[in-house]
Amino acid sequence: MPLNSTILPPRRHKRALKAFDASMKKLGLDYLDLYLIHQPYGDIYGAWRAMSRLKKEGRIRSIGVSNFYADRIVDLCENSGVIPAVNQLECHPFFQREALKRVLDGYGVAFESWASFAEGKNNIFKNAVLSSIGEKYGKSSAQVILRWLIQRDIIVIPKSVKIERMKQNFDIFDFALAPDDMAAIAALDTGKTLFFDHADPERVKWLVNWMKHNAPKQ
Numbered sequence: 001m002p003l004n005s006t007i008l009p010p011r012r013h014k015r016a017l018k019a020f021d022a023s024m025k026k027l028g029l030d031y032l033d034l035y036l037i038h039q040p041y042g043d044i045y046g047a048w049r050a051m052s053r054l055k056k057e058g059r060i061r062s063i064g065v066s067n068f069y070a071d072r073i074v075d076l077c078e079n080s081g082v083i084p085a086v087n088q089l090e091c092h093p094f095f096q097r098e099a100l101k102r103v104l105d106g107y108g109v110a111f112e113s114w115a116s117f118a119e120g121k122n123n124i125f126k127n128a129v130l131s132s133i134g135e136k137y138g139k140s141s142a143q144v145i146l147r148w149l150i151q152r153d154i155i156v157i158p159k160s161v162k163i164e165r166m167k168q169n170f171d172i173f174d175f176a177l178a179p180d181d182m183a184a185i186a187a188l189d190t191g192k193t194l195f196f197d198h199a200d201p202e203r204v205k206w207l208v209n210w211m212k213h214n215a216p217k218q
């Protein structure tokens, strides 16, 4: 069914347009490269319609989503007719999401990883498999992780407040992991989130209520 304003409440649509204007004012920019829906809850279709309009008007170059699991991304792609450029998701060696990646590939949605380093959890920078692979190439565990993601065609947005680490995180284009190294990292997958299960009813209820009470006043 095509996206149709008669079946959608206008509330989130208007709020998204207002929120965009407010953000642009604060940023002092004429257009944005990429604008995302952060969580797959509430009137996402109203927000998506607003974002599609902003894209058409040239005020945003690409629009995307975040934390949309397979069911949500299929629903959005099939119903809206506007395919997200990106889905930003938790992805690191302990939660690799290969099945979800295949669904995104099927729609041409780019997979972008948040928590590429699991935000440091599970002692990831000292992991024996990652460290020994790094030693082979003269790279750190962090660089091995980023390279592994890029070789899976996953976009990375590692976060660091340290200049040296930022430089290190860019310095990953002069080597390639061999297939047996890729396989060794694949074996680290637990298939479980380290942060938030967007399919767990109790966690979803908590987040939806948090969002209701913490939405910016407009």
Ligand SMILES: NC(=O)c1ccc[n+]([C@@H]2O[C@H](COP(=O)([O-])OP(=O)(O)OC[C@H]3O[C@@H](n4cnc5c(N)ncnc54)[C@H](OP(=O)(O)O)[C@@H]3O)[C@@H](O)[C@H]2O)c1
Pocket: 038, 066, 067, 088, 089, 113, 114, 115, 116, 117, 118, 119, 120, 125, 140, 142, 143, 157, 158, 159, 160, 161, 162, 165, 166, 168, 169
């Ligand atoms: N869409 C969502 O729901 C969502 C959720 C969470 C995060 N995000 C976004 O995802 C991006 C990634 O950040 P993240 O918070 O998920 O964390 P992350 O990239 O997994 O990890 C960041 C941690 O790794 C450390 N680090 C960075 N580079 C390193 C290196 N080369 N060697 C050793 N340690 C290193 C950083 O410490 P230092 O800063 O001290 O270097 C920081 O503690 C951010 O832009 C964030 O806003 C999105």
